[in-house]
Amino acid sequence: MDSEGRIVYANETACQNYGYTKDEFLSMLIYDINRNYTQSSYQEMWKRFPAETRFTLESTHFTKSGDEIPVEIFLNYVEFEGQAYNISFVLDISERKRKEKLLKSITQNTTAAIGEDYFKLLVENITNALGVTMAIVTECTSAEKTRLRTLAYYENGQLQENIEYDVEGTPCEIILETKKPYHQKRQVGNDFYKDEGVVGYIGFPIVSRTGECIGNLALFSNQELSISEEEIQILNTLAERASLEIERNAANIKLVKALNEVEDLKDRLEAENTYLQQEIKIEHNFEEIISHSLKFKQVLTQVEQVAKTDATVLVLGESGTGKELLSRAVHNISNRKNRPLVKINCASLPANLIESELFGHEKGAFTGAVMRKSGRFELADGGTIFLDEIGEVPIELQAKLLRVLQEGEFERLGGTKTIKVNVRIIAATNRELEKEVTEGRFRADLYYRLNVFPIYSIPLRERKEDIPLLVRHFVDKYGPLLGKRIVNIPKSVIRALQTYHWPGNIRELENVIERAVIISGTQKLELAGWMPNKTTEQSETELLSLEDFERKYILKVLNEVMWRVSGEKGAAKILGMKPTTLESRMKKLGIKR
C-alpha cells in the first residue's frame, strides 16, 4: 500500500484468506479491510516511516464475507521508483487470541476458589485452554528442595491422584534453581518425559513472599508447545496467585492446629472447672493434721521429704487413718500446689468406667459416649493425681496405668492420638498390695513402680496419745455446727476412748465425737451409752490362745443372751453344747457373771 492507504499489490494467499480477487484488491483502500484505521490514524502510523523501517502491530482485519480476524501485522518500509510503500505481512492470530481469552477467563474462573480448590481449577482450566497434555502445581516437600509434591495434577481430561517425585533431572529442577520460567518448545531434555511422549514443556516458579522458590506450575505437551508473550504473562500471574494459595494453605494448617489446641484447652479447662467445683463442695480439713505422737511426726517428716520431689508416693494403712489427708498434704506442700490435685476413687466406679474416667474417651468410643471427654490424667496435667483404693484397679487396666507411670503417655478410649502428660502420682490403699501381687490380682511391675516411696499411715490404736487432741479438734469442729458449746472434756471420757481399739480409726472416732456432741446436754462432753461393752474388747488383729479365744467368745455369747445358759434362747443352744457342759467349761475358764 502507499502513503494514502491504496492497496497496490496483494498475493495469492491474501486473495484466498480475504476472499477478494487481485483486481478487487487493487481498487481497495486499507480502511476497507482494517476498520480500525481512520485517515488521520493511518497518517500517524505512516509517520513512523522511514525512521523505523520495520515494526509490528496487532489489529483486526475484515474479510469480504464480513468476518473479523485478529491479526499480527509486520510492516516494512520500501521505496520503489521514487515512491514510498508499506509491505505488510499479515498473520492470522485467531488461535492465539482464543487461547489468551481462555487463559484470561481462568483468572475469573478461579477468583472465588481458595486453597486446594484453586489448584484443581487452575490445572484443569490451563490444560483445556492451551490444549496441553497435562498440567501440575507443585510444592517442595522440604527445605532441601529435592522433591516436589503435586497440589493438583490434571491429565487425560481429569484430575489425577497427587504424586511426589524427585526433581533431579527434570525441567522443574531448572526452575527451582533459576527461579525463572523455563520453556522447551519441542525438546524436553529428560528421558522420563520422552518415554511419556512429552515434547513440549513450560514451567513457572512459584515464589514465596520471602523470595524463595517453593514450587512450580508446569505444563507438558505431546506436541510442539508454542506460547506467546502474553500467555507467559498470564501464566506467571496465575503462578503468583498459586504462591499466595500455598501460603494461605500453610497458614490454614497452622490455624487449624492452633484452633484444635484451643479447643483442647477449652475442653480441659471446662472439665477442670467442673471437677474443681465438685471438689469445693467436698469438705477438706487437710490444713489441720492433728497429731503430737512421735510416730506420726515421723510420718509427717516423710511427707515433707517426698513432697519436694516428683516421686510417686504410695500411702498405705487401714481405712480411716488419714491416708487421703496425707496425700493431699504431699500435694499441698509440693511445687505443684498451684495446679489441681485430681482425685479418683478406684473402688467407687465399675471396672469399665474407671478406664474412661482415668484416660477419657473419644466421641462414640462406646454406647453413651456422645461427646469427647478428657480423663482425670489430662485434668491433672502439671498437677497431681490421687488414685485412692489403687488395689481395686482391674488387672486389665493395670498395664495402661503402668505405661502412664513409666512414659507419662496414654490414648483416650477409642482414640489413636497419644497424649503426653506431666502428672505426679499419689496412690493409696488399705490392701496389702504385696499379698495381692502374690495372689495374682496386682501386677508386680506396677507395684514396684508405685512403691517408690511408701508412707505408712499409723492406726489410731498405735497412737492413742493423739486421742485427747483429736477429741478436742472434733468437738471444736462439730460444736459450732450443732449449736453446742462444749467446754469440758472429762478425763474419764478420754480414758474410755483410749481403751478402745478403733478398727475404724480416726473416721470412727470422728463419728463417735459427733454423736457425743449431739447427745451432750451440758457444756460437758458425754459418751452416754457408747462405751461400756466395747472398752474392754480385744483388738481384732490381736492373736489369742485357743483358751483365751474360747473364753472371749463364750463371754460374748453370754452377754448377748443376758447370761441365760439353758433354754431355747440360751447360750448353750447357740454354742451347740449341753447346758451342763457349758457350765463346767465356764467354771474351768473362770467365767462368772
Ligand SMILES: Nc1ncnc2c1ncn2[C@@H]1O[C@H](COP(=O)(O)OP(=O)(O)OP(=O)(O)O)[C@@H](O)[C@H]1O
Ligand atoms: N491426723 C488427723 N487429724 C485430723 N483429722 C484427721 C486426721 N486423720 C484423719 N482425719 C480425718 O479422718 C477422716 C478419714 O481420713 P481419710 O479419709 O484421710 O482416711 P483414709 O485413710 O483415706 O480412709 P479410707 O481408706 O477409708 O479412704 C477424715 O474426715 C479426716 O479428715
